[in-house]
Amino acid sequence: MLKELRKLLEPFGIANLFTDDWGAYHRVPLAPNHFVGKRNTQRIERKHLTWRTRIKRLARKTICFSKCEVMHDTVIGLFINRYEFGLEI
Structure with missing residues (x-):
């Protein structure tokens, strides 16, 4: 599952993986660009x-709450465009 997530994030240039010190992450072999700490996970x-x-x-x-996935994607996408990028669509 982690490999699938990394493949999805690759086109966006997301290479670093930040996690807290949770025990489950120690059981999974992670890439060398894996960083453990509260600083980045807090963000x-x-x-x-x-x-x-x-x-x-x-x-x-x-x-x-809506069960329609299209509505979720639309509302979340509009919010990200406005909140993260300052775009009014």
Whole structure:
């Protein structure tokens, strides 16, 4: 599964893998560009918290939840364009 994820991220130029010191990561052989530490994982966890707070569709027990995957992808894509890149679409 990790190999599949790495293949998906390769076209975007994402080469580094940051994890915390969770025991499951020690059982999986990871690439030499794997870094363990709280500094970088804290950044991504903060971003995920912001997304969950601002995009109610990511929280299952809300009235905004939709079972349609296309709607999820559209709403999340629009949010990323606006929040990350400042683009109004």
